[in-house]
Amino acid sequence: MSPLLAARDLTLRFGAIPALDGVSLEIWPGEVVAIVGESGSGKTTLLRVLSGQQRPEAGAVLYRDPEGAEQDILGMSEAALRRLMRTDWGFVHQNPRDGLRMGVSAGGNVGERLMAVGARHYGSIRAEATAWLKRVEIDPARIDDLPRHFSGGMQQRLQIARTLVTRPRLVFMDEPTGGLDVSVQARLLDLIRALVADLRLAVLIVTHDIAAARLLAHRLLVMRQGQVVEAGLTDRVLDDPQHPYTQLLVSSVLAA
């Protein structure tokens, strides 16, 4: 077996600030990897570079496509990258407004990726959308409602349905539980965990919520000032932090 996504020595500076400083990582099929760290530590930049949205100054990102061929993400044409982005990959934004079309009904939102890859049968698109709404615990009767009339938690679940409808193998999540209140967060985490196990998704999740990382992730990467300061199994890293910064991070978590 080989990794689904492998990054080597990614480097990117914004002026004098090192956003990524020699970051390497691997994601294996069916694995959930969390990146934690404080604001400005380069988490989101790493996500953007790995998903081909931003070019690093140095380094390489390799992706193993469904045929088993290794693709160089940074050398890919824009068309190929876009195709990858709407079939084999998914991206869940922190703010559902960035990932949803607010003026398009819930069903249309879920169906968009299907139509983008060539689905041209209205009935089956609608059936698929209904099934996915059920799966993310949204009442299928609301299929024709606009997302702007949904609650924050529902919008986020809709965004997940919309992302997963094409059965991607790798999903990038940027703080998917940010901006939601705790009970809604818990429900969303539960849902993500169930879907990930069900679909055998590989997920790269960026978060500053240590609890969310513990619940979802198999492996954890701790970032600080553009460097991965510690990496390992989630429980190992959180129960026995080695790096002083990780120790600080773990000890800063509020216990309820």
Next chain:
Amino acid sequence: MTERGYNFAYLDEATKRMIRRAILKAVAIPGHQIPFGAREMPLPYGWGTGGIQVTASILGPRDVLKVIDQGADDTTNAVSIRRFFRRVAGVETTERTAEATVIQTRHRIPERVPVEGQIIVYQVPQPEPLYKLEPRRAETRRMHALADYGLMHVRLYEDIARLGRVATAYDYPVMVDGRYLMAPSPIPAFDNPKMDRMPALQLFGAGREKRIYAVPPYTPVRSLDFEDHPFRPIRAPHACALCGSSESYLDEVVTDDKGGRMFVCSDTDYCASRRDVAQEAAE
């Protein structure tokens, strides 16, 4: 009699040359929008400045020009544009579709589909078929480049979900030669099938938006649809009150304030020639 002090067909030769280059490029890439430096014209934007500039650039002294507005030859716009070209180019004008070599049109394709050797010039208010869905031009250009048209189907999906059918009755989006999504200008969806493999050259000019695009003769043009909701051209279920045609596209004319109305052909030339034939047959 040609107006003195103007170049032939109003535009200067350098401008016409620039527009012809844009047209050639447009013909080479069917359905792709080509930017061009639209000039100020002696009429307001939205009245057909794009169409007039295209017509002016392709017109020769021996051309015969027909101008229609909503199918009619006798409306203000059609009459004014015809007179304009009579004055500045001295070309012959006609109301008969069959006699014209160049047909400039707003919102219709004549019932008698243009034939080989004819050129039909459309006036286009909005050349970008995606503009209601994606306001950023940089982004729509990228979508065209990558043939990323899922969004357009989302709009059709929304129509069917909300209304049970595609509600777009005019400016119904088409795929040209299986590659570029194109706005057919605000012609009724009824006219869309006429664009498919039309023997005449179709040119589109958008003056305010400064874009030219084209469909060369015999190019496949397909209206977007779903397999289980195929494209259906919409037509008022009546016969023309004047000529009796049950095939032509009809205008609804309100005749009084008591709910009286009649349906007549929007293509005045088609209607008149049918009435002539009927009268001759009666005599």
